[in-house]
Amino acid sequence: MPRRNKKGGKGRLGDSNSEDESYNDNVSVYSYASDNAPSSVNDCDELSSNERYEERFIQALENATEKSAQTRTLALQSICEILMHRYMPDFVDDRKVTLIDCIEKSIRRGKGAEQAWGARLAPLLVLQLGGDETISKTLNQFLLTTVQDKSVTFDARAKCCTALGLLNFFGGEDIGDLLTLMQCFESIFSGSYLKADDKVPISVSTEASTLHAEALSAWGLLLTLIPPGDFVAWMTSGQPVLPSFKKIMGLLQSPHLDVRMAAGETLALILECGRSHDEEFLEDYLIDLIDMVKQLATDSHKYRAKRDRKAQRATFRDVLRYLEVSTINNFTAKIYKNLFLKIIN
Secondary structure (H helix, E strand, O other): OOOOOOOOOHHHHHHHHHHHHHHHHHHHHHHHHHHHHHHHHHHHHHHHHHHHHHHHHHHHHHHOOOOOHHHHHHHHHHHHHHHHHOOOHHHHHOOHHHHHHHHHHHHHOOOOHHHHHHHHHHHHHHHHOOOOHHHHHHHHHHHHHHHHOOOOOHHHHHHHHHHHHHHHHHHOOOHHHHHHHHHHHHHHHHHHOEOOOOOOEOOOOHHHHHHHHHHHHHHHHHHOOOOHHHHHHHHHHOOOOOOOHHHHHHHHHOOOHHHHHHHHHHHHHHHHHHHOOOOOOOHHHHHHHHHHHHHHHOOOOOOOOHHHHHHHHHHHHHHHHHHHHOOOOOHHHHHHHHHHHHHHO
16 A cells, blocks of 8 residues: 655644545545455456357367367367366267267277277366266266277277276166176286286287286276175185286286286275275285385386386385275275376376
8 A cells, every 4th residue: 555655744733644644545445446456357267268268179179070080189189188177067968969969979880099089088078078878878888898809909909998997987787787897997906917827917018018007007997886794705706707806916017017006906996895894804905005006105126117016116115004004095096086187188
């Protein structure tokens, strides 16, 4: 606030009071204007920002139907980026039929990157619309078909696994349907199981390992939707409903970082879910599991890239802390977060 110069002596006190009142009135008017102006300006800025996003969205949606595969792919990417940064359910709801059509065509008829971006868009659309179950079921059908199609690139199939995991986590209620989907995921990540002697990992390509890791993470996320009592019974009875704990432990020996990390998080998640029903769930495996996890948490092998070693140690330190201290780190939230980050990154 600017200071007034104090000129004149006591003889001007009366005039000074009059001036102060006038000055205070002016200040009050200025303060009122200052307090209220930003709200008006912010509203205009917000409206302008919304309009810009909506214009970009409409243009991208138009481009998503173009003949050029590159144009369609860039359009899908742009739509994903807008939905990641802006929540506009009413605007999206008015265009959901067109969006579903774009997703379906990109996944069924597209190739490579176009399929991958189409798969990424699926859960973002459902999130914008509050987990619409009808849309989830529609999207599930062609996502699942693509996951099972071995002629599709590993990356696109991996993104479809992630999308399926998230869509069914948002709205999966039928346990039978969840188990069927989980068995589909296992048929994929079982490609990284140890060989029959349980000592040597099966050799898979780096691209295939990414698919296996995504399928395993999606499997783990859906696992949290199964009632703990049923889950414990299936895991301990030897029934072929779910893979054995030992087989998933074997994935820790994979030569691929993403598979090892997904396996570590999934093993912790299995124990977290089981222990909520039975405190001694799979207790016999703990000593061996802790030894394996400890080695991975302190791995310093130079033949692994420095960045890979850092990521691995961070992941397995969390897993080790959970196993040794029995603190609930909430691996359900961790895996959900990881899957969602893979959609938006």
